[in-house]
Amino acid sequence: MQAGERHRRYWRSNLRMTGVLLAIWFVATFVVSWFARELQTLTVLGFPFPFFMAAQGALLIYLLLVAFYAWRMGKLDEEYGVGEDA
Amino acid sequence: MAAQSQFTSQLKRYYSLYTGGVIGFVVLLSILEQMGVPNQTLGYIFLGVTVSLYAGIGILSKTSDVSEYYVAGRRVPALFNGMATAADWMSAASFIGLAGTLYISGYDGLAFVMGWTGGYCLVALFLAPYLRKFGQYTVPDFLGARYGGDGPRMIGVFAAILCSFTYVIAQIYGLGLIVSRFTGMDFGVGVFVGLGSILFCSFLGGMRAVTWTQVSQYVILIVAYMIPVIWLSVKHTGNPVPQIAYGYVLEQVTAREKVLNDADTPDGAREAEVRGILKQRQTDTEARLRALDAGGEDYLAAERSRLAAQVAELRKRHAADAEIADAEQALNAFPKDMAAANNVWHAELEADRLRSSPIAAHAEPYAGPDEETRDNKRKNFLALVFCLMVGTAALPHILMRFYTTTSVKEARLSVFWSLLFISLLYLTAPALAVLAKYDVYTLLVGSSFSELPSWVSAWASVDKALMNVSDINRDGIVQLAEVTIGGDLIVLATPEIAGLPYVVTALVAAGGLAAALSTADGLMLTIANALSHDVYYKMIDPKAPTGRRLAISKGLLLVVAVCAAYVTSLKPGDILFMVGAAFSLAGSAFFPALVLGIFWKRANKAGAIAGMVSGLSVCMIYMYITYPFFGVNAPLWWDINPISAGIFGIPVGFVGVIIGSVLSRPPTAKVQALVDYVRYPNMAGDEGRSAS
Numbered sequence: 129m130q131a132g133e134r135h136r137r138y139w140r141s142n143l144r145m146t147g148v149l150l151a152i153w154f155v156a157t158f159v160v161s162w163f164a165r166e167l168q169t170l171t172v173l174g175f176p177f178p179f180f181m182a183a184q185g186a187l188l189i190y191l192l193l194v195a196f197y198a199w200r201m202g203k204l205d206e207e208y209g210v211g212e213d214a
Numbered sequence: 215m216a217a218q219s220q221f222t223s224q225l226k227r228y229y230s231l232y233t234g235g236v237i238g239f240v241v242l243l244s245i246l247e248q249m250g251v252p253n254q255t256l257g258y259i260f261l262g263v264t265v266s267l268y269a270g271i272g273i274l275s276k277t278s279d280v281s282e283y284y285v286a287g288r289r290v291p292a293l294f295n296g297m298a299t300a301a302d303w304m305s306a307a308s309f310i311g312l313a314g315t316l317y318i319s320g321y322d323g324l325a326f327v328m329g330w331t332g333g334y335c336l337v338a339l340f341l342a343p344y345l346r347k348f349g350q351y352t353v354p355d356f357l358g359a360r361y362g363g364d365g366p367r368m369i370g371v372f373a374a375i376l377c378s379f380t381y382v383i384a385q386i387y388g389l390g391l392i393v394s395r396f397t398g399m400d401f402g403v404g405v406f407v408g409l410g411s412i413l414f415c416s417f418l419g420g421m422r423a424v425t426w427t428q429v430s431q432y433v434i435l436i437v438a439y440m441i442p443v444i445w446l447s448v449k450h451t452g453n454p455v456p457q458i459a460y461g462y463v464l465e466q467v468t469a470r471e472k473v474l475n476d477a478d479t480p481d482g483a484r485e486a487e488v489r490g491i492l493k494q495r496q497t498d499t500e501a502r503l504r505a506l507d508a509g510g511e512d513y514l515a516a517e518r519s520r521l522a523a524q525v526a527e528l529r530k531r532h533a534a535d536a537e538i539a540d541a542e543q544a545l546n547a548f549p550k551d552m553a554a555a556n557n558v559w560h561a562e563l564e565a566d567r568l569r570s571s572p573i574a575a576h577a578e579p580y581a582g583p584d585e586e587t588r589d590n591k592r593k594n595f596l597a598l599v600f601c602l603m604v605g606t607a608a609l610p611h612i613l614m615r616f617y618t619t620t621s622v623k624e625a626r627l628s629v630f631w632s633l634l635f636i637s638l639l640y641l642t643a644p645a646l647a648v649l650a651k652y653d654v655y656t657l658l659v660g661s662s663f664s665e666l667p668s669w670v671s672a673w674a675s676v677d678k679a680l681m682n683v684s685d686i687n688r689d690g691i692v693q694l695a696e697v698t699i700g701g702d703l704i705v706l707a708t709p710e711i712a713g714l715p716y717v718v719t720a721l722v723a724a725g726g727l728a729a730a731l732s733t734a735d736g737l738m739l740t741i742a743n744a745l746s747h748d749v750y751y752k753m754i755d756p757k758a759p760t761g762r763r764l765a766i767s768k769g770l771l772l773v774v775a776v777c778a779a780y781v782t783s784l785k786p787g788d789i790l791f792m793v794g795a796a797f798s799l800a801g802s803a804f805f806p807a808l809v810l811g812i813f814w815k816r817a818n819k820a821g822a823i824a825g826m827v828s829g830l831s832v833c834m835i836y837m838y839i840t841y842p843f844f845g846v847n848a849p850l851w852w853d854i855n856p857i858s859a860g861i862f863g864i865p866v867g868f869v870g871v872i873i874g875s876v877l878s879r880p881p882t883a884k885v886q887a888l889v890d891y892v893r894y895p896n897m898a899g900d901e902g903r904s905a906s
Contacts, residue, residue, distance in 0.1 A: 165580060
């Protein structure tokens with residue numbers, strides 16, 4: 129069984145999405161934490177912004193990322209006809 | 215399809231009934247408590263009932279089918295696999311330790327919160343769907359098939375056992391602590407009782423039994439964690455959603471910290487007075503350490519006889535009993551030899567140093583007196599987050615769980631459910647830490663020593679390391695610098711801090727037990743499967759009949775359990791370090807080879823071996839030379855703590871895989887076809903569909 133053109137395009141879309149989601153993950157985690165001291169003066173819902181991000185914001189972003197990935201990949205599977213029940 | 219959805223709705227019904235049963239059971243016990251049943255008995259009933267419940271599920275799920283035993287028949291619905299993964303994931307360290315770490319380190323402790331959740335993004339994006347498509351039984355299975363030959367599989371087995379064993383010891387340790395604290399049994403007995411119940415589940419039914427017990431353990435552990443925190447939140451803010459309410463409490467904690475740090479306010483002045491006394495004590499201890507260095511054994515002997523003379527002198531002039539007792543205690547506690555003196559005095563010095571410095575603001579990131587300290591903390595924070603995340607996406611007992619879903623789609627979905635169920639606890643822990651801090655800062659500090667809150671005196675009498683208050687400046691009022699709180703206390707004492715009945719305390723203990731048991735279950739199964747499936751079946755005797763394979767797996771489980779119990783009984787130290795070490799080790803050994811195996815077709819056997827060996831070695835060597843336990847004490851590389859050794863091991867692993875692969879021949883067409891097979895949920899599409 130050989131992977132055809134359609135499979136290659138599916139894989140490229142997958143890689144693109146993985147890259148974008150990973151970039152969001154990186155910014156939410158590492159970039160925000162790196163500048164935590166500088167961002168200390170901002171407040172969100174009564175929390176200092178870096179504390180909010182590390183204790184809640186980042187977690188919610190992770191959840192969204194994983195949910196979006198699961199949903200979008202399901203779509204891609206169908207679009208390119210590589211879904212399990214295709 | 216229809217059978218599967220019927221199975222799912224059946225499961226939903228069972229577990230709803232079960233959750234109702236748990237709540238009913240708690241209510242029943244609280245009625246018993248009102249009727250005057252003693253606490254000890256309640257504790258026994260609670261632990262006894264939950265443990266036999268898990269064992270019962272284990273017996274009901276017993277199996278002798280290979281696919282049922284190793285991957286629960288691959289029909290676990292995403293939602294339930296999410297709960298099982300969450301229980302598998304959240305260990306005693308998360309349940310009991312995390313809130314305490316946050317209480318003590320404030321913002322800096324949040325590295326664990328982010329690290330232990332963000333890793334699931336990596337699991338979702340890089341591993342879970344592909345491993346599910348691959349569809350074998352263990353993580354070394356994938357390495358063996360993708361890279362060919364026994365080499366990569368063997369290294370995989372070694373690494374899986376190394377990190378799972380390190381991790382399981384930390385769990386059993388926590389198990390022993392909980393059982394012994396709440397039933398009064400001996401630590402060793404506690405370990406064996408806990409182990410017995412683990413074996414009951416995994417022994418009879420393998421992954422199938424472990425999965426269904428883990429789901430039930432998740433229910434207990436999350437209910438146990440939430441009830442006291444919600445109560446505490448209502449008490450302090452009137453809002454039953456602690457995750458939202460604690461922003462307001464945090465503001466008040468921060469305001470209170472400012473007052474206590476300001477020597478111009480009356481409260482701040484009293485704190486400053488206590489800190490002054492502690493500083494003086496610190497100077498005295500430093501002087502003693504210097505004298506010890508100079509005088510050695512002679513100095514120790516002279517000091518000891520001076521203390522003895524003091525006792526004798528007090529006796530002779532019939533001093534007050536309390537005074538004599540104090541002097542005797544000082545003599546008895548006097549270190550026996552040079553090494554003990556060094557250890558004890560250095561520990562005292564460190565404890566006093568911590569207490570005598572001003573309070574670090576809870577929400578302040580990387581607090582420190584100078585730029586260098588702050589930079590150091592930031593570096594280590596980021597390194598730790600990185601290691602915990604990558605380690606999450608490489609621990610075999612977690613990855614294994616994604617083999618058990620029905621399809622690739624379900625595997626992706628099940629990462630979402632896992633993360634959701636895990637986040638419930640991880641969003642609550644920082645709230646608990648702040649709420650507890652608020653209680654200590656406002657209710658305990660400033661109260662009088664004659665009327666301490668009852669939970670303080672209760673815990674202080676149980677364990678001095680968990681709770682210790684002493685009136686250092688003898689003014690009869692509690693100052694913050696006079697209070698020492700051990701991290702583990704926060705979760706264990708929350709029900710009492712919130713003024714809840716003892717039943718809730720027992721529930722929390724049962725929750726901690728569930729957390730430790732579920733993780734230990736998954737880990738021991740991983741070790742036994744690596745040995746029986748990967749070593750025995752795949753490498754020694756590929757023709758072995760099913761019955762013998764399962765018998766060997768079960769036998770090995772017993773051996774592993776006994777070894778783990780033995781090592782744990784030696785009490786090899788710091789739980790948090792062991793847990794962190796497991797993450798760094800797993801990340802360095804597995805992550806590069808697994809991810810590149812899926813995303814880079816050119817990766818081959820030589821690369822995998824080079825990457826896994828070099829990554830793992832760098833990580834182990836760094837831990838060995840820098841972690842004080844091993845006694846080498848080499849200087850740190852770029853000030854990175856040994857717990858984050860993976861920050862060196864993981865990149866080295868990637869470089870190793872790449873260099874090794876480039877320098878040798880590309881993998882065969884068969885292996886490349888396997889990579890394609892793993893990448894696409896369905897390969898059949900192309901030719902068949904384009905023809906139609």
